[in-house]
Amino acid sequence: MPNNQETLLRVEHLCQYFPMEGGELKAVDDVSFEIQKGEVFGLVGESGCGKTTTGRSIIKLYDITSGSVYFKGIRIAAGTRSYVDAINHAKKEYKQRIAAAGSEGEKKKLENELDQIIAENKKEIKAAEYDQKHCDKEYSDELVKKANEKYLPLIEKASGEEKTRLTKEYKDELHKAKRTKLVTQIQMIFQDPIASLDPRRTVRDIIAEGLVIQGERNKKVIDDKVYEMLELVGLVREHATRYPHEFSGGQRQRIGVARSIIMNPDLIIADEPVSALDVSVQAQVINLLNDLRDRFGLTLLFIAHDLSVVKYFSDRIGVMYFGKMVEMAPSDELFRNPLHPYTRSLISAIPLPDPTYEKQRKRIVYNPLADHDYSVDKPTFREVKPGHFVSCNQAEFERYQAEMK
Ligand SMILES: Nc1ncnc2c1ncn2[C@@H]1O[C@H](COP(=O)(O)OP(=O)(O)O)[C@@H](O)[C@H]1O
Numbered sequence: 321m322p323n324n325q326e327t328l329l330r331v332e333h334l335c336q337y338f339p340m341e342g343g344e345l346k347a348v349d350d351v352s353f354e355i356q357k358g359e360v361f362g363l364v365g366e367s368g369c370g371k372t373t374t375g376r377s378i379i380k381l382y383d384i385t386s387g388s389v390y391f392k393g394i395r396i397a398a399g400t401r402s403y404v405d406a407i408n409h410a411k412k413e414y415k416q417r418i419a420a421a422g423s424e425g426e427k428k429k430l431e432n433e434l435d436q437i438i439a440e441n442k443k444e445i446k447a448a449e450y451d452q453k454h455c456d457k458e459y460s461d462e463l464v465k466k467a468n469e470k471y472l473p474l475i476e477k478a479s480g481e482e483k484t485r486l487t488k489e490y491k492d493e494l495h496k497a498k499r500t501k502l503v504t505q506i507q508m509i510f511q512d513p514i515a516s517l518d519p520r521r522t523v524r525d526i527i528a529e530g531l532v533i534q535g536e537r538n539k540k541v542i543d544d545k546v547y548e549m550l551e552l553v554g555l556v557r558e559h560a561t562r563y564p565h566e567f568s569g570g571q572r573q574r575i576g577v578a579r580s581i582i583m584n585p586d587l588i589i590a591d592e593p594v595s596a597l598d599v600s601v602q603a604q605v606i607n608l609l610n611d612l613r614d615r616f617g618l619t620l621l622f623i624a625h626d627l628s629v630v631k632y633f634s635d636r637i638g639v640m641y642f643g644k645m646v647e648m649a650p651s652d653e654l655f656r657n658p659l660h661p662y663t664r665s666l667i668s669a670i671p672l673p674d675p676t677y678e679k680q681r682k683r684i685v686y687n688p689l690a691d692h693d694y695s696v697d698k699p700t701f702r703e704v705k706p707g708h709f710v711s712c713n714q715a716e717f718e719r720y721q722a723e724m725k
């Protein structure tokens with residue numbers, strides 16, 4: 321992990337609820353984590369626990385229900401439900417208290433308090449709606465300003481051919497700046513390399529898509545960039561004119577990687593990028609991501625359904641269960657001192673190439689009803705030791721702390 325820590329992504333109390341018959345499905349429920357620049361953060365949990373939804377919420381494919389997502393310090397996604405709930409909750413509570421008030425003065429005071437709570441939450445709702453909408457504009461305004469600062473003085477001083485060249489460069493730069501969205505600096509690599517590549521388009525067009533959307537119009541620039549990306553991911557430039565069905569699963573995933581890194585992203589969300597591949601090919605794609613990470617200092621949110629894939633690759637790991645984050649720690653710490661029974665069950669599922677170990681290996685089965693007593697004291701996400709967080713109630717917290725000593 322890098323030691324000059326700079327938080328690239330901060331997810332705060334993220335909730336993504338989907339409407340369903342008779343209520344809501346809490347696909348992601350109050351999940352918080354941070355990713356530092358240059359770090360690989362592994363997000364692990366069984367199928368259906370909300371990993372993909374977390375990724376899709378971060379790249380703004382949904383209007384999130386509650387919570388905030390900050391990227392490079394700018395809030396790019398914000399939900400309003402928690403504020404609406406706070407208003408409704410306060411109205412209910414104050415209604416009773418106002419009814420029970422002893423004097424006219426006390427009643428007035430309570431009414432004022434309620435008004436203030438409502439006003440504060442309404443302000444938060446407004447701010448959330450504003451940020452959700454305007455973050456891209458603010459970002460592209462900043463890029464326009466930078467282009468102005470860089471080119472205008474140069475153009476003013478230049479003359480003749482030099483001036484023409486600079487003016488053209490400046491115009492191209494402005495064109496791109498106006499179209500650049502902050503979220504395009506977050507790219508997602510998908511689980512299924514077959515379904516995620518448009519079969520009717522050439523590899524060149526697939527890989528170049530992001531550049532074109534961002535306003536790049538120079539064919540040679542695009543071609544050169546595409547060739548560079550192909551070579552970077554272990555393919556060759558001749559592949560550019562072919563179609564996705566002509567490639568193997570591993571090669572298709574390389575095309576997916578090329579498509580995402582051409583945007584020079586600060587953050588890549590790799591959503592089970594190797595789950596659909598043969599075991600022998602999985603290692604190749606992981607190695608490719610590892611290389612790219614070293615070369616470009618990429619930051620990765622790496623999603624997987626089991627721990628074996630993320631074990632050697634991640635700096636820190638978060639474990640999800642049914643929409644909740646249940647444990648989060650640096651990788652080696654998580655494997656040395658797993659605390660949550662669900663994490664322990666995941667670790668017990670990893671086979672090792674060691675016959676003696678394999679003979680003794682016992683699968684631990686997680687059974688939430690038997691493993692926790694949350695009838696009275698509910699769990700919260702707590703830091704048991706610096707950097708190691710677990711979802712637990714007070715009794716469990718004390719037990720975990722004792723175990724750590
Ligand atoms: N667009 C959607 N509408 C309704 N339910 C969804 C949607 N996307 C995902 N879900 C549900 O949310 C839960 C979490 O899904 P997902 O994030 O895909 O899990 P994972 O990636 O961990 O397998 C699942 O129960 C899934 O069926």
Ligand SMILES: [Mg+2]
Nearest residue numbers: 371372373591
């Ligand atoms: Mg998924």
